[in-house]
Amino acid sequence: MTAIREPVVIHKGLDNVYVKESKICFIDGDAxxxxxxGYSIDELADxxxxxETAFLLIYGWLPTTSQLEGFTQKLDSYRPLEPExxxxxxxxxxxSDPMDVLRTAVSALGLYDPQPMTDxxxxxxxxxxxxxxxxxxxxxxxxxxxxxxxxIQPKGQLTQAAEFLYMLTGNEPDPYDSHVMxxxxxxxxxxxxxxxxxACTVTASTLADMYSITTSGIGTLRGPLHGGANEAAxxxxxxxxxxxxxxxxxxxxxxxxxxxxxxxxxVYKTWDPRYLIxxxxxxxxxxxxxxxxxxxxxxxxxxxxxxxxxxxxxxPNVDSYSGIVFHMLGNQTDLFTPIFAMSRIAxxxxxxxxxxxxNRLIRPKALYMGKTGLPYLPIESRTGRLxx
Ligand code: ACO
Numbered sequence: 001m002t003a004i005r006e007p008v009v010i011h012k013g014l015d016n017v018y019v020k021e022s023k024i025c026f027i028d029g030d031a032x033x034x035x036x037x038g039y040s041i042d043e044l045a046d047x048x049x050x051x052e053t054a055f056l057l058i059y060g061w062l063p064t065t066s067q068l069e070g071f072t073q074k075l076d077s078y079r080p081l082e083p084e085x086x087x088x089x090x091x092x093x094x095x096s097d098p099m100d101v102l103r104t105a106v107s108a109l110g111l112y113d114p115q116p117m118t119d120x121x122x123x124x125x126x127x128x129x130x131x132x133x134x135x136x137x138x139x140x141x142x143x144x145x146x147x148x149x150x151x152i153q154p155k156g157q158l159t160q161a162a163e164f165l166y167m168l169t170g171n172e173p174d175p176y177d178s179h180v181m182x183x184x185x186x187x188x189x190x191x192x193x194x195x196x197x198x199a200c201t202v203t204a205s206t207l208a209d210m211y212s213i214t215t216s217g218i219g220t221l222r223g224p225l226h227g228g229a230n231e232a233a234x235x236x237x238x239x240x241x242x243x244x245x246x247x248x249x250x251x252x253x254x255x256x257x258x259x260x261x262x263x264x265x266x267v268y269k270t271w272d273p274r275y276l277i278x279x280x281x282x283x284x285x286x287x288x289x290x291x292x293x294x295x296x297x298x299x300x301x302x303x304x305x306x307x308x309x310x311x312x313x314x315x316p317n318v319d320s321y322s323g324i325v326f327h328m329l330g331n332q333t334d335l336f337t338p339i340f341a342m343s344r345i346a347x348x349x350x351x352x353x354x355x356x357x358x359n360r361l362i363r364p365k366a367l368y369m370g371k372t373g374l375p376y377l378p379i380e381s382r383t384g385r386l387x388x
Contacts, residue, residue: 110211190347262320
């Protein structure tokens, strides 16, 4: 006997399914445009800071001077880790993936918040800021511990970007490096209803706390189909190794139906606007740091790929140069996705807060294709395999 089937449409991958109205982010994938709260990403990259952009995403408007000061002071005050959380990180296996460490440590932060559950908007924002501020401290503490170095306390009065680079190395970063890192954080802060933001929204819809919401996002970003393409794109550039080998690599990869990492996007069917900004910085960083070979190889891969993919909607995406930028800023490859998370928390929490303004529990359906009414067999009569 089979279950009665309703006439239904299955939206596998939820392609083109709208789950809420939103005023946070608009992507025009045909015109190569991205807006946060109505402001173009190009303008934000040119004029804003990550802190200001995070405020914009969470509150909905650009802050005044005093609002921005209050926001950054609060982030500063939240930045140090509770000793218990730091001790926990010290206990993790050194070979752990930093994304696993981040997921576990952010979850643990909730244990040291005396009131993790709240339905008050002000407190929800406060918890979002607490997580946002502590994530750079978590990532850098683990990176130093696994390299047998002592974690560095936040210096204070630095931007999220500069503080991250400072806690990573113990040296006050070059202002240009901090600026590039800051812009990279702005560019990764939000991208509408992607997989991790949806995961956060589902968790928020159950009225769970902000720590559970963010942990869901980190777990979802961890997968190679979402975060992680930046690492793969850099590995490709390192593997190709020289601009002269790019054409052969691309032709061979495409002939074998292999994807070129850092190319293609579900929404953008032309240039990803974030790619253009990061490419410029990657070129400048390469000159400054004497790593032109790396950049030239990436450009050669891009040129060959564009030639072979001409006539298709497959263009470079944000990840074609973000990995190179993070690499030249001194980050180990497995820190790229945690850095992505460090920025995207602004978007995740903004969407969770927005969804909770008119919450409805997210509870889709699965079309049952199995049997019903099977007789319960005693253990000695079972076949031990799936019956047709
Ligand atoms: N290189 C070569 N061919 C590609 C690429 C690529 N990077 N991307 C898509 N294609 C081809 C596919 O092989 C497929 O060809 P076919 O129809 O002949 O089989 C066609 O384009 C459509 O592919 P889909 O996977 O259906 O396209 P979609 O738009 O859903 O894919 C995705 C988007 C998953 C990002 C894809 O382009 C990809 O895998 N890119 C490489 C990984 C990457 O850079 N990811 C980062 C995305 S940005 C971000 O998440 C932050």
